[in-house]
Amino acid sequence: MGKRLLQAHSLLVYLFLYAPIAVVVIFAFNGGRQVLNWDGFSTKWFGEALADPTITEPFKNSLLIASGNAILACILGTALALALARLRPWLRAPIDALVYMTLVTPEIVFGIAALMFFVQLGNWLSLGSILGLWTILIAHVVFNASVVALIVRARFVGMGQNLEEASFDLGAGPLSTFRQVTLPRLAPAILAGGLLAFTFSFDDFITSFFVSGAGTTTLPLRIFSSLRFGISPIVNAAAAMILALTLLAIVAAYLVLRRTAQVRRQAALIPGA
Secondary structure, eight states: OOHHHHHHHHHHHHHHHHHHHHHHHHHHOOOSSSSSSSSOOOOOHHHHHHHHHHHHHHHHHHHHHHHHHHHHHHHHHHHHHHHHHOOOOHHHHHHHHHHHHHHHSOOHHHHHHHHHHHHHHHHHOOOOOOOSSSHHHHHHHHHHHHHHHHHHHHHHHHTTHHHHOOOOEETTTTHIIIIIIIIIHHHHHHHHHHHHHHHHHTTOHHEEEEEHOOTOOHHHHHHHHHHOOOOHHHHHHHHHHHHHHHHHHHHHHHHHHHHHHHHHHHHSSSTTT
């Protein structure tokens, strides 16, 4: 009896969380203009959304920010992961705390802190408001670099140092060892972290809301502003496109991490791997 109650409770929780998302996706294919009145299947609202400059421009901004964020987060996160693995424990502990603090801090607190920093920076440089695309990018990189660092660090610690030591014994320098040995083995984890960083940045709303300047709009911000005037089929279509792109990146990251885990298990069976 207790098990059935737990299953029923879990089902209700999942329905509460995902039923609204399912409704949005279903009615994105509604042919009528009335959002909650089904008027037949149609994909015309996706075409209208992609033809609307007020949708396409924020969409381009979101893609630009998410792509730049993924690249920078991979670079900084990988460097941080490699550095943390080699630091002494007394120095690694406080840096670890900062990395985890970035992830566990409520996003609204993080957004307010980022806004205060950029406002103070603009005043210190006597530039006034400096909020814009690049401030959104920097705020996203700060968060997502920690995500990439945790993923890459787990892979780096788990793969051992045997091949790196063998490379040094054969006369290769640090850069050659990193380029020919370490980086190829870390590539799946870096790719997975980059995909997750892209996902977190592309659909972010709270941080972007605080650090975006006048005239700077991402797709989530555009959708939120449209909701003040009521839900339209175009908004449903735009939300469905965000969801599709986000799920695609998450599934790709999952497949990469799963493939990496399989390779690690196979390598563990080979002596010296």
